[in-house]
Amino acid sequence: MTVTDRPADIRPGTIGSSPPRPDGVAKVQGSFEFSSDISADGCLWGATLRSPHPHARIVSIDLAAAWQLDGVSAVITAEDVPGEMNYGLISQDQPVFASDVVRYVGEPVAAVAADHPETCRRALDAIVVEYELLDALLDPEVAIAGDAAPIHPDGNVIRHQRVLSGDPDAVGDVVVEGTYELGMQDQAFLGLEAALAIPDSGGGGVELHVATQWLHEDRRQLAACLAMDESAVRLVLGGVGGAFGAREDISLQVHCCLLALRLGRPVRMAYSRAESFLGHVHRHPAKIWIRHHATSGGEIVKIEARMVFDGGAYASTSSAVLVNAVTMAQGPYRCPNAVVDGWAVRTNHLPCGAMRGFGAVQACFAQESQMDKLAEACGLDAVEVRLRNAMRTGDVLITGQPVLNVAPVERCIRETDALPLPDEPVGGTVGADGAVDVMKLPGGAGLTADAGDVVRGIGWGVSIKNLMYSEGFDDYATARCRLHGGVATIKFATAEVGQGFVMIAAQIARTILGVDDVRLDPIDTQIGSAGSTSASRQTWMSGGAVDAACRAARERLFEAVGAAHGLEPVQLAIDGTDVVDTMGDLRVPVVDATADLEIDETVEYHHPQTVHLDENGQGNCHTAFAFVAHRAVVDVDPELGLVKVVQIATAQDVGRALNPLSVIGQIEGGIAQGLGLAVMEEIIQVDGVIRNGNFTDYLLPTFLDMPPVVATLIEEPDPHAPLGAKGVGEPPTISSTPAIVAAIRDALRQADGVGKPLSRVPVRPSDICL
């Protein structure tokens, strides 16, 4: 993998190299402690009772039988919440326990603590809840129309946002339109929700070990519900088995702490997979009508769009998801005029919130599908139509915000195009016995097709993604650097969820400070907030904080060395593992220079301020942007509708690859999730009830579904990024989906000359062949 070969002049373990993860050996040996592995002496188990109905009034809750079971220590409901009854990331609209109304299947109604999970299960079964069923609001259009009674005091519309720019009456010579739909995707991290709450003796505080994305935001909401000062609520990051947005919202934190504090004993909770599907937010299903006006040469003149996002029962981050979708509706393209109308509404469906891509996924599927329609209408190919519209640094979004970042959209497209296509034909290279490898055909071991039944298609997707939080949110990050005796100890509250921040933090420290020995303190709330591990922001923000803290520490080091040698700090530098002066006369190993120093610097790193959108969707609401192109090669069996993705090629705008191997990992992993949305992943709800809350029927891509990825990293360091590096986690998930669908459309057009619109994802076999 040439992209990860380290140039000889990069010191091992520093920025630009790919050192092994510090937690790697523990993870491969099974000794790394995930939050579900953590226990404490004398701890009890907790479990949650959930609503079986999408909308119902709670008439009564009878806990008596549960209390009487042997081994049950506590049974709690909304009445037992001492502080705030509701929590929420943006609006405080979601109850800790439902008290008067349940608004979605799975909403927590009560919780129990007992000596064993089996006892908990029996206790939950023994709780009798009398419900009066209410009509469920399941149609977002009804919520928008305002005819239905509000299912929540905050109303049925979570956010409505327009974006109007330029001339709303502009028209183009060429007009293409379509209505696109996306089903509900689940983050489906493998490390199921789990936590351990240890109450302080006396009950004045609690320590919570939990797998989460943002310790401090959890603490803020948790403390409010517990009626405690934030200082009394301490969070420690338990090992996180993936997140992808599903751990941004509170799930079991409050329940676990309530039980522990009530009993004065540690309590652990762990969700099953079925419960996990109910216990966290999902990607918003969306319906997007969009119309592109263009010149006959294929240049976009105007877009019009109406986007409807089903936020489910509680607001979560729907407002911000919608903002992403409407503000990036034009994609990574120039677009002088726009009329976009977006709604995020409340229904009695499962609550939706953050998932990798966060609103850009939905918008991208719609506008990339449109770009192919535009290409066809103008007689251009998929690459050319995109090149003609490709954004550059300085171009503006339809919000009026100029893209000040490096914006190498044209490079992304051209370098993706330059990557070789697969060298094997449909079915693979024919073997000596004349047979194809069935595993390379759609259907694989199912032997559904012979090579002659399969057509190969190629499709494109290009995307833009905002980095960091938007609309005035100051999502800063904090880091602390201590330096002594050649050892740097770094502390941060940055949630490591698998993405590898723990690696690059050490790489940054080694690079800035010239030390090899870097240690990481525990990740907890004993330091300021790092913001959320989401929005592709931690490399920039926590990386920026670590960088700034190390630079501050280095400045103290230079002051000390300078004082000892009659030099100013500005005359000193780090060269490898030595302090040197710029004249080349002085060289002191950092290990020696720090032998008697105790340096301790903590820095908060903030990004420039952004603003709220005005009522016309105008304003510099985003912080920064990254770009990527994807090309998909997909083999399709048009008669049966089965597909096999053969290759994904991509060139991604990464700014600077701090750890190239880790960047590749993010790219490949993100593409897998994009592939899942394209062809297999959807939470199916019927009348508000989930039908496939398990891994038998919610299908994740396996080794046999995911193709090889060929990738080029486009490294044009961004002058705004503290290390030149942009976040890389989300872009791979965004335009891979439309690229795969476009490839399927291409195959179908070849097969019968007509093709299929395939305007909905995930594409099902019946969509392809019937």
Place this chain on the structure above:
Amino acid sequence: MPVFAPTTVESATGLLADHPDAMLLAGGTDAMVEINDGRLRPDDVVIALDAVAELRSWRHDPVTSTLVIGAGVTYTELLRDPPAALAPALAQASRTVGSPQIRNAGTLGGNLGTCSPAGDGLPVLAALDATVTLTSATGTRVLPVMDFMVGVKRTALEPGELINEITVPVVDGWQGYAKVGVRNAMVIAVASACLVVDRRARAVSLALGSVGPTILRCPEAEAALGRAIDWEMMSADVGAFARFGELAGAASRPITDHRSTAEYRRHAVGVLATRLARRALTRSEAAA
């Protein structure tokens, strides 16, 4: 301790006679899913069968030209020669079951005992006209597999009986299996089919999975293709393949559920039947 691990069929059936409510456990790949989910709990005792060597063995009887497979033989074992060479369609079906972990534990007897219409091995057993030997403390009986599979997850197993072995004819001819799933591994069939073209008997068998309450045979389709085959050349014309598919689709009785629609399932088994016929036979020119 209420988990027994008998080592012979005789002791297993004896235990079953003493404990009529016992749960029989082989690979566990179906039962443990139910137990983990809380939907099933052993009421009384569990009789674990994996120490019964007779159930874990197979034998080829060249005189009767049959392959006799113990109920406890795993899919991994069925994937390997010699059983795979004797019943290639069964090996093909076995390869599609779950994952290597599932194939190492899951058994053909378990597949029959669960009797899901989506059971991967079941269309093969049906198309091969396999028989199922059921043994209890009081005796043994043999049922054609189509009589054993009664409905959705319902079999003709009587209390006190266990599935002992499955007898599969070794066919002179062609046999093949195909299964449609939404992803390329670890997937429940939304439609499946097994075709057997028995050259010696000059007979066609087609069994369909996931398109009815249990496995379906397609007598009309079988007869039509059987008439259209030139048995000397083992060939038929393209029209015969297409008709075969249409008749297979017509014989199906699929439902719509969260996995797929009736319309797609019907369409899919038709396509599978056509393609299997195309593989089984060489293509001749249409009759003038």
Place this chain on the structure above:
Amino acid sequence: MSGEHFTLHVNGVDREVRDSWLGESLLDVLRDRLGLVGAKGACEQGECGSCSVLVDDNLVCSCLVMAAAAVGRPIITVEGLSDPGLPTDVQQLFVDAGAVQCGFCTPGLVMAVHDLLDRVVEPTETEIREELAGNVCRCTGYGRIIEAVQRVAVSRRADREVPR
């Protein structure tokens, strides 16, 4: 709670299990009663492979093995592959090749890869994909895992070819 009491032979050592409930899975017994938390539970249905262990030298999902029915059959978990801090070649190459992100699927995958390479010395890419298809990873997209397996095969071949 019915108290089942039996002995399991895990990683070469007899271990007593007390107060298990009838039907409890091997995964839960390993994790909750024997303190062997290397095997992970992510689906309870045998659909993800995170709980993979060897029973009688067969790679199986421990969530689908009834613990009490595994008496007398040697069980190997990830903890039994190597001593702490001394990873096997598979384990080390997983780390080196970037095949580990969150790590939740990793112990199960390590078991599956060891099993694969014991049976197939130099698997093709397709064979690797098919033999590991029972192990789902949500983080990596599988590319670096395949590379890790291939590097182990190459490294072991080189070891075999070293002249004595």
